[in-house]
Amino acid sequence: MLEVKGIGVKYGDVQVLWDISLTVGRGEVVAVMGPNGSGKSTILKAIIGLVRPSAGTITLDGKPISGRPAHDMAGLGVSLVLERRRLFPQMTVLENVRMGAFHSAVRSREKERLEWVEYLFPIIRERRGQLAGRMSGGEQQMVAIARGLMSGPRLLMMDEPFLGLAPRIVAQIIDIIRKINAEGIAVLFNEQNVHLSFSNAHRGYLLESGRIVLEGSGLAMLEHEMVKRVYLGA
Incomplete structure (x- = not known):
């Protein structure tokens, strides 16, 4: 479904990605793992059109x-949940979630999408009128994911979805990813934890200093000697 082939990215004169290639097939969950600052x-951001x-x-x-503006991507079936949620704190939970269906290509399906995300996240219905900025970090992350799902994506990308969350909330987010994937939605996420x-x-793909140095099945990546030695201290 998605193919990234040999991309490089620069911020000004500073190159941060070199020759990155990866794929996400239909119905796959793919992880990009790497230390902080690895790209x-x-x-x-390159996939969604922000860079x-x-x-x-x-x-x-x-x-x-490549080169399509970010606001076109919802209509193509691609959505991004940004790092650290990036909600509108002075808007209600419902208003934040509905922003995910703002694109004209998906606005007509807003009601059915809202029913689905409230099924996945009961807290959305419970807290519809609450200001998003008054929720905990974990609750805000659920709102952010719900917003990303409102456009009805075929591919949901998540930028460090577990960052700063308590283990109980991490387990809930993992369960949600599995439920989303069971619906046929492909998921691409990045994370620092092996x-x-x-x-x-x-x-999975292992990224170091802007370059992919290893790829394979999730199990193979966990069992790889370099991963165990460098990242797991084995």
């Missing part, structure tokens, strides 16, 4: 999407 978030690659190509269903990355993904 994980930049990959997702423009300086080299390489990005295709969706075989059609090029176990969270590869134990919850069909396939």
